[in-house]
Amino acid sequence: MPKAVVLGAAGGIGQPLALLLKANPLVTELGLYDIVNTPGVAADLSHISTPAKVEGYLPPDDGLKKVLTGADVVVIPAGVPRKPGMTRDDLFKINAGIVRDLATGIATTAPKAFVLVISNPVNSTVPIVAEVFKKHGVFDPKRLFGVTTLDVVRASTFVSEILGDLSLSKSVTVPVVGGHSGVTIIPLLSQSSHPLPSDFSTSSLEALTKRIQFGGDEVVKAKDGAGSATLSMAYAGAEFAAKVLRAIGGETGIKAPTYVHLSADKEGGAAVQKEIGTELDFFSSVVELGPSGVEKILPLGKVTEYEQGLITAAIPELKKNIETGVAFIQAPKL
Numbered sequence: 112m113p114k115a116v117v118l119g120a121a122g123g124i125g126q127p128l129a130l131l132l133k134a135n136p137l138v139t140e141l142g143l144y145d146i147v148n149t150p151g152v153a154a155d156l157s158h159i160s161t162p163a164k165v166e167g168y169l170p171p172d173d174g175l176k177k178v179l180t181g182a183d184v185v186v187i188p189a190g191v192p193r194k195p196g197m198t199r200d201d202l203f204k205i206n207a208g209i210v211r212d213l214a215t216g217i218a219t220t221a222p223k224a225f226v227l228v229i230s231n232p233v234n235s236t237v238p239i240v241a242e243v244f245k246k247h248g249v250f251d252p253k254r255l256f257g258v259t260t261l262d263v264v265r266a267s268t269f270v271s272e273i274l275g276d277l278s279l280s281k282s283v284t285v286p287v288v289g290g291h292s293g294v295t296i297i298p299l300l301s302q303s304s305h306p307l308p309s310d311f312s313t314s315s316l317e318a319l320t321k322r323i324q325f326g327g328d329e330v331v332k333a334k335d336g337a338g339s340a341t342l343s344m345a346y347a348g349a350e351f352a353a354k355v356l357r358a359i360g361g362e363t364g365i366k367a368p369t370y371v372h373l374s375a376d377k378e379g380g381a382a383v384q385k386e387i388g389t390e391l392d393f394f395s396s397v398v399e400l401g402p403s404g405v406e407k408i409l410p411l412g413k414v415t416e417y418e419q420g421l422i423t424a425a426i427p428e429l430k431k432n433i434e435t436g437v438a439f440i441q442a443p444k445l
């Protein structure tokens with residue numbers, strides 16, 4: 112009887128994500144929360160003929176507490192998106208406080224919920240949630256996920272385009288590891304389920320890697336000031352949430368890349384740290400999901416020299432992003 116909750120449900124991602132969750136028959140209750148417009152979004156969705164009972168809440172009258180009561184899965188797309196010329200890190204000033212406050216609500220009302228963080232910069236907002244949970248003594252690394260599925264979705268789409276058959280995009284899988292911004296996005300194209308053409312040149316491989324790493328910028332530029340990816344993100348977020356819901360329901364062997372605290376699986380996390388040659392706390396890895404969340408963190412496996420270079424380039428940036436998130440809670444500036 113899973114209850115799914117969307118925090119930031121009236122936004123560009125929140126609305127289509129709420130629609131896709133309402134369409135998922137595994138969801139029996141859908142709670143929507145935002146600082147504006149959720150009663151209208153909830154009323155609209157509630158007419159759709161699927162099982163989920165929908166309710167919308169605003170901040171007054173303890174709305175956050177009410178929406179989170181009984182929540183099993185909480186997805187957070189609350190916060191501001193980028194405009195052209197901005198990096199995801201530029202969003203930290205505003206989004207860090209939003210995510211901290213929402214995480215506090217989850218820690219106090221639904222500490223056992225699975226938390227899926229979409230709000231950028233993901234590399235820092237996920238550590239913020241972890242630190243808030245630690246402060247409240249409820250941190251379970253198996254239940255906290257940074258949603259990096261859009262990078263995975265982009266990799267599948269772009270590889271299928273190159274293979275000349277978009278109908279393959281549902282079955283093409285490429286592990287994308289590291290983090291969720293620019294050079295921290297590391298597509299392991301050598302491990303694509305569908306290999307690239309044998310005559311694929313080095314420069315084409317570099318261009319494809321860059322396109323996956325900076326796919327977000329492509330959308331920000333095209334939207335020309337009207338925000339960043341919303342519809343593709345809602346699709347990706349709903350895909351990842353569906354995997355978590357299936358795992359909660361007892362299905363085994365479900366795998367997905369996601370940005371996790373590497374202590375979620377001590378042995379698997381330590382193996383990844385060994386592979387990347389440093390003891391980062393967070394790293395997006397392929398994980399196996401189970402009823403308690405992260406069951407296993409899988410090794411990166413064999414990578415090419417080029418991919419090894421991408422990992423090396425990502426680490427300093429990731430380290431800085433993680434430290435920024437942790438410091439925001441542990442040592443807040445006055």
Ligand code: NAD
Nearest residue numbers: 119121122123124145146189190191192229230231261344
């Ligand atoms: P948006 O501005 O359209 O929507 C954000 C929503 O959050 C708004 O409805 C706003 O009212 C709400 N909000 C703000 N403060 C809130 C609070 N304290 N509590 C509850 N709701 C609050 O933005 P968007 O395009 O939906 O993007 C949302 C976030 O998702 C951005 O930070 C964006 O960068 C990020 N994003 C992440 C990914 C990813 O791959 N992880 C992809 C796309 C976008």
Ligand code: LMR
Nearest residue numbers: 193231326327328339340
């Ligand atoms: C994306 O990858 O599309 C998101 O992280 C939004 C952005 O700012 O690019």
